[in-house]
Every structure is written in structure tokens, then in C-alpha cells.
Amino acid sequence: MRSVVVAGGGITGWAAAAALKRRLPMLEVTVLPIAPPADALADRFPATLPSILAFHGDLGLSEADAIVRTRAGFRLGSRFVGWGEGLPDYVHSYGTHGPAIEGTAFHQHWLRARDAAPFDRHAPAAMLGREGRFVPAGEAPIDGYEYGLVLDLPAQTAMLRAFALHLGVREAAGAFRTLTLEDSGFARAIDTNAGPLAADLFVDATGPAAQLRSAMGGARDDWRRWLSCDRFVIAAEAAAAPPGSLDTVEAQPTGWRFRIEGLNETTTGACWSSAHDAREGIAFEAGSFAEPWLRNVVAIGDAATVVEPLEWTNLHLALSGIDRLVTMMPGRDCAPVEIAEFNRQAAAEAVRVRDFLMLHYVTARRPEPFWREMAAAELPDTLAHTLTQFAERGRLPFYEEETFARDSWLAVLFGQGVRPRRLDPLVEAIDPAPIAAGMARHRDAIAAAAARAPTHAAFLQALHRQALR
Amino acid sequence: MTDGHAQRVVIVGGGTSGWMAAAALARLLPRRCSIHLVESEAIGIVGVGEATLPHIRHFNERLGIAEADFMRWTRATFKLGIEFRNWGRIGDSYVHPFGTFGRGQGDVDFHHYWTRARLAGHDVPPLEQFSIACMMARLGKFTTPGDPQSLAGTFGYAYQFDAVLFAPYLRALAEGLGVRRTEGRVVDVELDGERGDIRAIVLDGGLRIEGDLFVDCSGFRSLLLGEALGEPFQDWSRWLPADRAAAMPCRTRTDVTPYTSAIAMPAGWRWRIPLQHRTGNGYVYSSAFVSDDEAASAIEAAVEGEPMASPRLLRFRAGRRERSWVRNCVAVGLASGFLEPLESTSIYLVQQAITALVELWPERDIADADRDEFNRIIDLEYDRIRDFLILHYHATERDDSAFWNYVRTMPIPDSLAEKIELFRRRGRIVKYREGVFLDASWVAVYLGQRVIPKGFDPRADLPASADLLRSMKALHQEVAETAAAMPAHLDFIHRYCPMAEAA
Numbered sequence: 001m002r003s004v005v006v007a008g009g010g011i012t013g014w015a016a017a018a019a020l021k022r023r024l025p026m027l028e029v030t031v032l033p034i035a036p037p038a039d040a041l042a043d044r045f046p047a048t049l050p051s052i053l054a055f056h057g058d059l060g061l062s063e064a065d066a067i068v069r070t071r072a073g074f075r076l077g078s079r080f081v082g083w084g085e086g087l088p089d090y091v092h093s094y095g096t097h098g099p100a101i102e103g104t105a106f107h108q109h110w111l112r113a114r115d116a117a118p119f120d121r122h123a124p125a126a127m128l129g130r131e132g133r134f135v136p137a138g139e140a141p142i143d144g145y146e147y148g149l150v151l152d153l154p155a156q157t158a159m160l161r162a163f164a165l166h167l168g169v170r171e172a173a174g175a176f177r178t179l180t181l182e183d184s185g186f187a188r189a190i191d192t193n194a195g196p197l198a199a200d201l202f203v204d205a206t207g208p209a210a211q212l213r214s215a216m217g218g219a220r221d222d223w224r225r226w227l228s229c230d231r232f233v234i235a236a237e238a239a240a241a242p243p244g245s246l247d248t249v250e251a252q253p254t255g256w257r258f259r260i261e262g263l264n265e266t267t268t269g270a271c272w273s274s275a276h277d278a279r280e281g282i283a284f285e286a287g288s289f290a291e292p293w294l295r296n297v298v299a300i301g302d303a304a305t306v307v308e309p310l311e312w313t314n315l316h317l318a319l320s321g322i323d324r325l326v327t328m329m330p331g332r333d334c335a336p337v338e339i340a341e342f343n344r345q346a347a348a349e350a351v352r353v354r355d356f357l358m359l360h361y362v363t364a365r366r367p368e369p370f371w372r373e374m375a376a377a378e379l380p381d382t383l384a385h386t387l388t389q390f391a392e393r394g395r396l397p398f399y400e401e402e403t404f405a406r407d408s409w410l411a412v413l414f415g416q417g418v419r420p421r422r423l424d425p426l427v428e429a430i431d432p433a434p435i436a437a438g439m440a441r442h443r444d445a446i447a448a449a450a451a452r453a454p455t456h457a458a459f460l461q462a463l464h465r466q467a468l469r
Numbered sequence: 470m471t472d473g474h475a476q477r478v479v480i481v482g483g484g485t486s487g488w489m490a491a492a493a494l495a496r497l498l499p500r501r502c503s504i505h506l507v508e509s510e511a512i513g514i515v516g517v518g519e520a521t522l523p524h525i526r527h528f529n530e531r532l533g534i535a536e537a538d539f540m541r542w543t544r545a546t547f548k549l550g551i552e553f554r555n556w557g558r559i560g561d562s563y564v565h566p567f568g569t570f571g572r573g574q575g576d577v578d579f580h581h582y583w584t585r586a587r588l589a590g591h592d593v594p595p596l597e598q599f600s601i602a603c604m605m606a607r608l609g610k611f612t613t614p615g616d617p618q619s620l621a622g623t624f625g626y627a628y629q630f631d632a633v634l635f636a637p638y639l640r641a642l643a644e645g646l647g648v649r650r651t652e653g654r655v656v657d658v659e660l661d662g663e664r665g666d667i668r669a670i671v672l673d674g675g676l677r678i679e680g681d682l683f684v685d686c687s688g689f690r691s692l693l694l695g696e697a698l699g700e701p702f703q704d705w706s707r708w709l710p711a712d713r714a715a716a717m718p719c720r721t722r723t724d725v726t727p728y729t730s731a732i733a734m735p736a737g738w739r740w741r742i743p744l745q746h747r748t749g750n751g752y753v754y755s756s757a758f759v760s761d762d763e764a765a766s767a768i769e770a771a772v773e774g775e776p777m778a779s780p781r782l783l784r785f786r787a788g789r790r791e792r793s794w795v796r797n798c799v800a801v802g803l804a805s806g807f808l809e810p811l812e813s814t815s816i817y818l819v820q821q822a823i824t825a826l827v828e829l830w831p832e833r834d835i836a837d838a839d840r841d842e843f844n845r846i847i848d849l850e851y852d853r854i855r856d857f858l859i860l861h862y863h864a865t866e867r868d869d870s871a872f873w874n875y876v877r878t879m880p881i882p883d884s885l886a887e888k889i890e891l892f893r894r895r896g897r898i899v900k901y902r903e904g905v906f907l908d909a910s911w912v913a914v915y916l917g918q919r920v921i922p923k924g925f926d927p928r929a930d931l932p933a934s935a936d937l938l939r940s941m942k943a944l945h946q947e948v949a950e951t952a953a954a955m956p957a958h959l960d961f962i963h964r965y966c967p968m969a970e971a972a
Contacts, residue, residue, distance in 0.1 A: 001927065023928060024927055024928060025931070026927065026930060103531070326928075327576070327926075328897070329926075329927050330894075330895070331894070331895070331924060335894055337887055337890045337891050337894065338891065338894060338895065338897065340887070341887075341891060341897065341899060341900075345900065388838045389838060389842060391838075392836055392838045392839065395828070395829075397842065398902075398903055400900075400901060400902060400903065422832070424828075425498055425501045425830045426497060426498065426827065426830075428500055428501070429497070429498065429499055429500060
């Protein structure tokens with residue numbers, strides 16, 4: 001493989017170009033910077049999952065460059081409000097909710113102690129977040145978690161563009177017209193008003209329209225029967241107060257709304273189903289290419305998989321696709337056997353993200369028609385398998401390419417009031433009294449340590465002072 | 470949330486699987502079941518599964534078995550991997566190690582750098598010389614793994630032990646935990662007319678034993694699952710044609726190697742498993758390509774020490790039951806399926822079945838969700854191992870016998886053909902996080918059997934050639950020195966776990 005053209009000028013496109021050039025410097029990488037369209041979910045939502053930090057790490061970007069100078073904030077998770085009627089809000093943070101006990105999972109003991117405090121009280125990240133505090137994981141009990149960022153998207157995109165150009169990525173001029181194909185079905189060049197852009201491989205980062213991948217034929221598998229939200233709005237305004245470290249995701253009669261607090265801006269918006277709500281919004285359709293990579297065109301991010309922005313997986317899927325592309329870069333012939341392995345992994349990942357998003361709806365308990373319809377949706381086999389196994393004894397089966405760890409699934413399941421029918425019998429052999437006491441101590445230790453941690457604003461201030469000294 | 474009373478578990482068959490199941494259930498689910506094991510001394514145990522995988526250590530730990538004690542009693546030795554001789558071509562030898570190549574760190578696996586250097590025409594040592602486990606095996610060394618960040622921490626180990634002694638060892642443990650044992654042969658299995666569940670078994674002495682859950686550890690016969698419940702057998706002999714073994718132990722006279730050997734033969738292969746007091750040998754062959762007499766003569770001619778018995782014939786068939794758990798009957802070990810011991814997976818499969826049963830322990834009224842999930846897990850284990858075993862036969866250049874001509878040219882499962890093609894092109898391994906044989910195992914067998922990639926991960930092209938060769942040379946030396954400084958395998962055993970009657 002010698003040359004790659006990336007179509008797309010949002011964070012997805014520049015991230016792809018920078019990663020390809022940085023990690024495979026022998027490639028000639030060109031970006032055709034098409035401005036992200038309004039429906040480009042991955043390019044427009046500022047909240048990210050922890051994977052962005054690993055992505056920065058792989059590129060060798062420092063905290064000063066990738067976080068401080070780009071005015072990013074931190075986020076420890078989301079606070080879900082109103083997803084189970086009559087239930088308190090809950091926090092989905094990214095990490096542990098208590099240690100394993102004699103080889104058995106913590107949550108089984110939590111289930112056995114029926115009067116225990118809410119599940120998220122056992123997660124240090126959730127407790128820090130509820131107090132608006134932030135520190136990276138360190139010593140026990142403030143350990144065992146990851147965090148994401150709240151990006152200033154223009155600043156982050158500009159940084160990735162500058163970094164990519166510095167690495168030797170070429171930025172093409174011209175406006176996208178069409179993709180031209182060889183008789184073999186392989187893409188030959190992107191036609192622009194400034195001339196053709198030829199390459200061995202074409203990366204489609206054009207957003208949900210998938211301008212290159214669509215030209216190759218085929219369509220996304222339609223996921224609307226499982227994820228029926230299809231409209232969103234998003235707006236940012238100057239922040240009125242120092243940022244918290246959790247965003248808020250609140251169920252609404254026909255969907256949900258959100259509030260993401262960044263360093264300088266607060267982003268709010270909503271997502272809903274047009275079948276139940278006629279408000280104007282930006283349209284999208286949930287679905288995914290079973291083969292995001294076809295011949296020498298590979299779709300990344302929204303171009304491959306469109307899902308609603310719940311849990312902020314859109315940019316995560318893009319970054320994960322970029323990493324997979326770098327890791328599995330084939331020869332110029334794009335041999336079908338190599339492409340098939342890429343597609344197998346990509347599809348497995350997308351399906352489990354879809355399942356995790358669906359989980360929020362099928363376990364929600366709200367009376368409105370939208371929610372009743374979502375809860376009654378026929379489940380895909382993979383999610384049905386997970387829920388059946390969980391309902392029996394709180395067991396979560398392993399899946400390859402899973403984005404969200406077991407504790408994330410548990411946070412949502414327990415947060416939305418789902419309980420298994422019975423306990424893991426292995427737990428019954430263990431004396432419950434000392435464990436209940438230990439659980440209370442664990443909670444108290446977290447609460448006490450969280451109260452001593454710096455606020456998110458104070459942490460950022462110190463970080464900026466240190467980095468920009 | 471609980472269903473009150475303990476379940477009555479009846480285990481049919483002693484031997485390794487029966488007693489492993491009994492000991493594990495008694496230890497891990499003490500309040501959940503009362504266990505009754507039925508075995509007959511008249512029925513021998515197969516006991517060819519003397520070589521194990523590193524997973525056995527976890528099983529023993531969960532049961533509270535002290536390693537040195539267990540090794541002393543079962544006259545065990547350490548195992549760092551398997552040496553394969555004469556597989557790619559006659560005269561070839563490679564080690565499939567319980568460990569990684571290189572340091573096993575970083576984004577790009579070491580074999581890509583190795584391939585790059587080879588393709589560039591550099592005179593690079595064989596891959597195994599960059600694996601600490603392989604070099605320890607070659608030098609006859611052993612010590613327990615060090616810090617995982619260091620080279621001395623990039624390997625794992627298993628045991629080679631006397632399966633005939635392992636069962637009584639577990640029996641003592643299980644009986645101490647309250648397992649009841651009855652001597653007898655099962656002559657009848659009573660089914661519940663309506664549901665088709667097993668209600669009871671009847672022994673030759675007339676004793677009738679009722680149960681809620683039946684664990685079939687009856688070996689090849691598959692007395693409950695196969696015979697009583699009629700679960701069909703999926704035959705895999707078109708890919709794995711070996712159907713017999715001639716087993717013949719000899720006194721340990723030659724090296725007590727810290728590895729098992731699998732030596733290719735004209736119509737199959739033979740194992741060599743060194744224990745403290747004897748060496749297990751056996752010729753696994755296909756009866757379509759060699760007669761029993763010829764096979765027996767071949768193993769007699771091959772053993773390296775004084776024979777302790779004449780060759781004993783075992784018959785089997787590769788494949789598995791469609792489902793391992795049907796109704797209220799769970800088959801464990803040979804009763805559920807058979808894969809030849811080429812990669813020492815027999816005891817591993819027993820262990821996985823027991824682990825899955827414990828994890829999915831049912832209520833008296835068994836939920837489909839438990840049964841289905843158990844079968845999904847076990848089927849996946851069998852199917853992945855199957856592909857890995859077929860690779861050993863298929864990836865060969867041997868054309869010196871009808872047997873090798875058959876396996877070299879036979880059609881293979883698509884799932885395996887894709888894996889091989891992926892490796893051949895660019896050294897890629899199909900990525901799974903879960904499964905018994907991970908990347909390094911596949912790399913060892915591919916390269917050991919002359920499936921040489923035509924390309925490599927482009928990221929392995931980044932270091933300058935001189936730097937790469939220099940660091941490979943330094944690593945090569947560090948591996949050799951680290952291994953050389955370790956204690957000899959037998960010295961380690963004599964200090965740590967000499968067998969009871971050693972003196």
C-alpha cells in the first residue's frame with residue numbers, strides 16, 4: 001500500500017489522516033477536507049469516551065497539546081435522569097464498582113445485600129462526578145476507572161489538522177464531485193473541481209452520507225426498528241459556571257435531552273423519534289454497513305455506522321475504526337481475506353454498541369407511547385442472549401469486540417431497576433455478614449476520598465498552570 | 470431466590486473427569502448439591518491425557534490443591550510446551566511454547582519483525598530462539614515464571630502427570646468433602662416417561678440411585694448422553710482420520726524433558742510424555758492407513774526405554790455430541806466428545822465443562838437458558854480446537870505415505886482455510902480474546918510447519934534495518950543467557966516435588 005486519500009475534513013477525517021501518517025509513515029496520505037455536514041454525529045458531539053485518550057497516546061500527543069491547548073475538559077460519565085419511572089437517577093461511569101470477593105463478582109454480593117446503597121455509590125468515578133470533582137484514577141479507593149473528554153471541537157480538529165500537516169499529510173484543494181471506478185469495481189480516483197485525486201485506498205470520513213462507500217454499492221443494514229430515534233438538535237453557548245464532571249442525559253416523552261459541560265461552552269440538545277414528535281430537527285437513520293470496507297474503499301465512523309448519539313459512541317466508533325485500519329493495513333490489492341477480517345471485527349463491534357444503546361430503551365420503564373414501543377421492540381439475538389443470561393442469575397456473557405465493559409452494562413441494568421431472578425450459587429457459600437460490612441466501608445472510603453478531591457475546575461486550573469508554564 | 474434443597478447429583482464414571490467433576494462441585498457448591506459417584510473398577514480408565522495445558526493450574530488453585538504435593542503424588546514433571554518433530558518435513562522440529570515470542574509487548578507482534586528480516590535476506594535465527602519458553606525447553610531447564618514485565622515472565626507452564634494417580638488423588642479430596650462413592654456397573658437407566666429426563670440409574674448389584682442432575686463421565690461409551698438419551702454424534706473423522714492408539718509406557722531412562730513430544734509417523738504421530746518414574750508413549754494412527762499389528766510394532770520400535778507393558782489398543786472417533794447437556798444430563802470429557810491428544814486438550818475440555826457447569830449451575834427445574842449457554846460455550850471450545858488440530862495435519866509438505874498425502878490434500882473447513890490464507894499473506898492471526906489457543910500458538914505452528922508469510926505488518930517496517938538487526942541480536946542473546954542461567958528441569962523437580970517413592 002502506497003497512497004491513501006481521506007475524504008472528510010471533520011475530526012474523523014483529520015484523526016484518520018494523522019493516525020495513518022504517524023503510525024504508517026511510509027504511506028502518502030492526502031485529505032480532501034469536506035466540511036462535516038449537519039448530520040455528522042461523530043464530528044459534532046463534544047463528549048467522548050475514554051478511547052480518545054488512548055488514541056492521543058498512540059499518536060504521541062502530549063496532554064498539553066491534546067487537552068490543555070485545545071481547551072478540553074474531562075468527563076467521568078453520564079448521569080441518567082428519568083429513565084426508570086419512580087427510580088432515582090443513576091451514573092454510568094467507566095470502571096469498577098467494587099472488588100471481586102473470593103473469586104465471585106462484586107455485583108452478586110451487592111444483589112444479595114438487598115438493602116445496599118445504589119450500585120453507583122460503589123464506583124469512585126461516579127461519586128467524584130456527582131460532586132463535580134475530578135482526578136485521574138490513583139490509589140485505592142479512588143482507582144480502577146477511566147474517563148473521557150469534553151472537546152472544544154473546532155480546537156481539537158484544528159490541532160489534529162496542524163499535527164497531520166506537520167507529519168506530512170497533504171491537504172488537497174477542490175470540492176468533491178464523485179468517485180470514479182475502474183472496470184474491476186475498484187475506486188480509481190475522487191473527482192474534484194480541481195482535478196482527480198487518485199490513490200490505492202480511499203477512506204470515507206464524509207459522515208452518514210458515506211459519499212465514497214455508497215458509490216461502491218450496497219446499503220446499510222436498517223436498524224431503525226431497534227433504534228427509532230431519528231432527529232436531533234444541538235447548540236452550544238458560553239458556559240455560565242465552572243463545568244461539572246458528568247453530563248446529564250434525561251429521558252423525555254419522545255426521546256431524551258442532554259447537557260454537556262465543557263471548559264468554555266455548555267452544549268445542550270435533544271434526540272427524539274419523528275414518529276412520535278413532529279419538531280424540526282436534523283434527520284438521521286440508524287444503520288450499519290455489514291461490509292464497511294469494500295474493495296479499496298473503507299468507511300470510517302458515521303460513514304460505516306449511524307447510531308443515535310446516546311452514550312457518545314459515534315466518535316468512539318470512528319477512532320476504533322481508524323485504529324483497526326492502521327493495525328490491519330493490507331497490501332495494494334486489498335485481498336478479500338484481509339478485508340473480511342476487518343469487516344468481521346467492525347461488524348461485531350457495531351452490533352454490540354447497538355445492543356448497549358438498545359439496552360437503555362428495552363429496560364426503561366416509562367408510560368409514553370414512544371417508550372412502550374421501544375420497550376416492546378423485538379430483540380436482536382445477541383442482546384436477547386445477554387438479557388436472558390442476565391435475567392437468570394446476573395451473568396453477562398463475553399462478546400468479542402465489546403466496547404462497554406461488564407461494569408458499564410451493570411450500571412445501566414441496575415440503574416434502570418433490572419434484577420436477576422436469582423443469585424450465582426457460588427456466592428451462597430460465602431458468609432454475608434463481613435461482606436456487608438466491607439461494602440459499607442468501601443462506600444464510606446469512596447465518599448470520604450471523593451470529598452477531598454479537587455473540583456473539576458480546580459483540577460483543570462492546576463493542569464493548565466503546569467502545562468503552560 | 471433459592472430453591473431450598475440441595476440437588477442430588479449422580480456422577481457416572483470415575484477416572485479423571487469423574488473425580489475432577491466430583492471434587493470441583495463438592496468444593497465450590499457445598500450447599501447446593503449432594504454428590505454420589507458411581508464407578509467400576511472393572512472398567513479401565515483411558516488415561517492418555519497425561520499432558521496438560523497451563524489452565525489446569527487455575528483449576529487446582531480453585532480446589533485448594535498445593536502444587537508440590539500434587540506433583541509428588543502424581544509423579545509429575547513440568548511442561549513448557551510441545552515439541553513437534555517431522556511434521557512439516559521429515560527432520561523438522563519446532564516447539565509450540567506456553568509463552569510468547571520476543572517480549573510479547575508493543576503493538577506489533579515479534580514475528581512480523583522476524584519475517585521482515587528473513588524476507589530481506591538476513592540470516593536470522595529460527596523464531597523459537599527468541600522465545601524463553603522454547604529455549605528453556607530445548608535446554609531442559611525449568612523455573613517458575615518471573616515478573617511479567619521481564620523476559621523471564623513471558624511464559625506459562627503446565628504439568629505432565631500420571632492420570633492413573635490423579636484420579637485417586639482427587640478422590641481422596643472429594644471424599645473428604647463428602648462425596649459418596651459406590652462401586653458398581655450401570656446396567657439400566659430409567660427415564661421419566663413424560664419429560665424424558667433421567668430419573669435413576671440401576672447398578673449390577675440391583676442398587677437403584679435417583680438423582681436430579683446426572684453427570685456423564687463414562688468415557689467413550691457415553692452411557693447416559695449417547696446411549697440412554699440418544700444424542701447424535703458429529704463425526705469429524707474426515708478431517709481428523711486418526712481413530713486408534715497403541716499406548717505403551719516405558720521406564721524413564723532418557724531425558725525427562727520439560728515438554729511433551731509429538732513425533733509424526735507414517736500414519737499419524739506418537740506421543741512421548743516424560744514423568745518422574747516412566748515415560749508415556751503411544752502411536753495415534755488411522756486404521757485406514759496402517760494395521761494394528763504394524764502400529765504396535767512401530768511403537769515398540771520407537772520407545773526409548775525399557776517397556777513396562779506390551780502395547781495396549783485404544784479405539785476412538787474424532788467429533789463431539791451435538792449437545793453436551795441434554796435434559797438433566799451433562800456429559801463431561803470423553804462422553805461428550807473426543808479430540809486426539811495432539812495439543813493436550815483432553816483435560817482442558819473436562820475442566821472447561823466443569824467450570825461452565827459451575828458457572829451455570831441450574832435449579833432443580835433446569836432452565837433452557839442454562840443448558841443452551843453451556844452448550845454454546847462447549848461447542849465453541851471444541852470447534853476452535855478442531856481447526857487448530859487440523860492445521861497440524863494439513864500444513865505439511867510430507868508426501869512419503871498415503872496418510873500424509875490424504876491429510877495434505879483433504880478439503881478443510883472454510884473457517885480454517887481463511888485463517889491460513891490470512892497468515893500466509895501477511896502473518897496475521899484471526900483475533901480472538903477468548904479461546905484456548907491465542908496468537909503465539911498459531912504463529913508457532915504455522916512457522917514450524919513452513920507456512921511462511923509473504924508479507925508482514927507494515928508497521929514492522931518502521932525501525933531502520935540496522936537498528937532492528939541489532940535489537941534482535943541483543944534479544945537473541947538475552948533469551949539464550951536467561952534460559953541458560955535457569956536450573957535444570959530434574960534438579961528443580963528433585964528439590965521441589967520429588968515423587969513419594971523416589972528413594
